[in-house]
Amino acid sequence: MRSAKDFFSPLAVGAPAPVREIPAKPSRAIHFFDPGNPKMAAKVPDMVGTVDVLLGNLEDAVKAENKEIAREGLVKIGQEVDFGPTQFWTRINSLDSPWVLDDLTTLVPAIGEKLDVIMVPKVQGAEDIHYMDRILAQLEAKAGITKPILIHAILETARGVANIEEICAASPRMQGLSLGPADLAADRRMKTTRVGGGHPGYLVRADAPRNEAGELQYDAARTTYQQDLWHYTIARMVDACAMHGLFPYYGPFGDIKDTVACEDQFRNAFLLGCVGAWSLHPVQIKIANKVFSPSVEDIKHARRVIAAMGDGTGAVMLDGKMEDDASVKQCKVMVELAERLAATDPDLKAMYDAIEVD
Ligand SMILES: CC(=O)SCCNC(=O)CCNC(=O)[C@H](O)C(C)(C)COP(=O)(O)OP(=O)(O)OC[C@H]1O[C@@H](n2cnc3c(N)ncnc32)[C@H](O)[C@@H]1OP(=O)(O)O
Numbered sequence: 001m002r003s004a005k006d007f008f009s010p011l012a013v014g015a016p017a018p019v020r021e022i023p024a025k026p027s028r029a030i031h032f033f034d035p036g037n038p039k040m041a042a043k044v045p046d047m048v049g050t051v052d053v054l055l056g057n058l059e060d061a062v063k064a065e066n067k068e069i070a071r072e073g074l075v076k077i078g079q080e081v082d083f084g085p086t087q088f089w090t091r092i093n094s095l096d097s098p099w100v101l102d103d104l105t106t107l108v109p110a111i112g113e114k115l116d117v118i119m120v121p122k123v124q125g126a127e128d129i130h131y132m133d134r135i136l137a138q139l140e141a142k143a144g145i146t147k148p149i150l151i152h153a154i155l156e157t158a159r160g161v162a163n164i165e166e167i168c169a170a171s172p173r174m175q176g177l178s179l180g181p182a183d184l185a186a187d188r189r190m191k192t193t194r195v196g197g198g199h200p201g202y203l204v205r206a207d208a209p210r211n212e213a214g215e216l217q218y219d220a221a222r223t224t225y226q227q228d229l230w231h232y233t234i235a236r237m238v239d240a241c242a243m244h245g246l247f248p249y250y251g252p253f254g255d256i257k258d259t260v261a262c263e264d265q266f267r268n269a270f271l272l273g274c275v276g277a278w279s280l281h282p283v284q285i286k287i288a289n290k291v292f293s294p295s296v297e298d299i300k301h302a303r304r305v306i307a308a309m310g311d312g313t314g315a316v317m318l319d320g321k322m323e324d325d326a327s328v329k330q331c332k333v334m335v336e337l338a339e340r341l342a343a344t345d346p347d348l349k350a351m352y353d354a355i356e357v358d
């Protein structure tokens with residue numbers, strides 16, 4: 001591990017200086033597209049401004065025989081499209097694949113100045129981030145890139161989850177983490193075959209009722225409550241990210257048609273502290289934009305608490321509830337997020353501006 005003294009030194013002569021703070025840019029939906037799929041690629045220019053992040057995916061979901069076409073397609077898009085307020089990310093192939101070296105040596109010189117973040121799949125430990133950190137510095141130096149490309153790691157191996165702290169702390173380039181529930185389930189030998197989301201078998205059941213004689217009726221109909229398979233990992237990811245100044249994201253929700261359950265899964269992640277989720281299909285962008293933006297009710301309440309709390313210390317009663325130093329901080333989290341999102345989302349700005357605080 002590098003010492004605190006040289007943590008922020010470039011790892012190659014001529015590479016740009018690492019950032020000291022990860023910019024909190026809107027990233028409610030990280031929208032995946034296959035740059036080698038002509039239909040999807042053609043939609044990218046029109047999606048600019050409608051989604052916070054456009055990500056050209058080179059890894060899983062791109063067939064082995066199309067890896068080069070996808071990489072070339074991404075270079076073309078990167079060179080031709082003006083991304084305006086939308087961030088431009090890519091997911092490269094995994095570090096143990098035969099494609100990743102070509103991904104990096106092609107993308108950084110060709111479109112490195114435009115790429116905000118590189119998502120690295122199947123990260124196992126700090127050694128993977130150190131590898132990326134050094135090679136990116138070398139490539140940036142060689143290509144004369146002026147701003148460092150950030151790294152986003154997917155949490156999708158058991159070892160990656162076990163090493164989550166060292167992954168987050170491995171480089172000043174670390175931008176965030178995403179939960180990768182499909183690969184993680186396989187790697188952990190979980191018994192779900194779904195790409196994210198819940199599972200009807202993962203539940204708790206209400207206690208058995210008793211009959212008039214006081215005997216337990218195990219066969220009686222009982223309410224069951226489906227639980228969230230991903231709660232533990234998401235909560236762990238949120239803590240690690242908050243501690244290290246990074247941003248946590250829920251990953252893919254594969255049941256594209258079930259927009260209702262997708263919204264629930266995204267909302268759980270939002271409530272736990274995630275800033276966004278992946279969108280695999282255009283229909284999921286709207287869901288993420290809605291769920292990861294504080295609601296009008298939340299902002300109305302937060303503004304009332306902040307106003308009532310004055311200098312932010314002490315305790316007051318508002319609508320029959322106690323508010324104090326801690327709850328005003330919770331409210332500020334909401335208001336600051338709303339302001340940040342509203343700065344690039346005029347519809348959201350209009351919605352928040354119309355709120356009247358009584
Ligand atoms: C576990 C993981 O690693 S998840 C991350 C990797 N997976 C991905 O990136 C998957 C990305 N998404 C996709 O490949 C596709 O959305 C699929 C395969 C899920 C569904 O594709 P389709 O069956 O074509 O969906 P559908 O018919 O509803 O598409 C409607 C239109 O939206 C387009 N579209 C679909 N997905 C996308 C997308 N992600 N981005 C842009 N356009 C898209 C289609 O090309 C189609 O265009 P058309 O109207 O001009 O014909």
Ligand SMILES: O=CC(=O)O
Pocket residue numbers: 060121154156179180181182183184251252
């Ligand atoms: O890459 C994502 C996953 O769920 O696997």
Ligand SMILES: [Mg+2]
Pocket residue numbers: 060121156180182183
């Ligand atoms: Mg994966």
